[in-house]
Amino acid sequence: MTRSQACMGCHQTINPLGFSLENFDGVGRWRTQDRNKPVDTKSDFQTEEGDTIHLKGARDVADFAAHSRTAHRVFIHQLFHHVAKQPLEAYGIHQVEHLRSQFEKSGYNVRELLVQVALLSSHPPGEDVTFKNEPEEKKVVKSE
Incomplete structure (x- = not known):
């Protein structure tokens, strides 16, 4: 575990997400054990909004990220x-x-x-770029 206070600023956020992905080893292979101990992928993650979500594995992380x-x-x-x-x-x-x-x-x-x-x-950084709303139907213009 990460114990140093200096490290916890980031690790309190990333550890729960990482624990939920523990079924994958360092090269992405599926595993159910790590060093002869069962992998536990359950964790609680606190969102930026202050909500706590319960993660049970990679699918929960993917679902959270998708929404x-x-x-x-x-x-x-x-x-x-x-x-x-x-x-x-x-x-x-x-x-x-x-x-x-x-x-x-x-x-x-x-x-x-x-x-x-x-x-x-495609515009220079700092240039005020305002995009107009896209039309419902895109027109294709053929060049000759």
């Missing part, structure tokens, strides 16, 4: 940074909520999110 706005924002931040090689904040603090909202409206379509990231990151 968590916080997890969506973190995913968007990480995806943007990976694709654009820039921090999302450089494009304005309102952009994360814009991208999250568009992601939700698309039914959490990652391909559509990548398009939004590409559009936003």
Whole structure:
């Protein structure tokens, strides 16, 4: 266990999520025992909103992440940074909520999110970029 107070700031958040994934070893193989002891994947996780959720394994972590706005924002931040090689904040603090909202409206379509990231990151950081609402039907324009 993590005992140092300096470490607990982060580990009180990440440990419950990690314990729920203990059925997977360091390279992703399924296991039911670790060092001849049964793996216990049960843990309680406190959300940013202050709610406690009871996790019993990887499926519960996945379900939580799929329905968590916080997890969506973190995913968007990480995806943007990976694709654009820039921090999302450089494009304005309102952009994360814009991208999250568009992601939700698309039914959490990652391909559509990548398009939004590409559009936003095609502008210089710091430039005020405002996207108009997408039309209901997308028109395809053929170039000659």
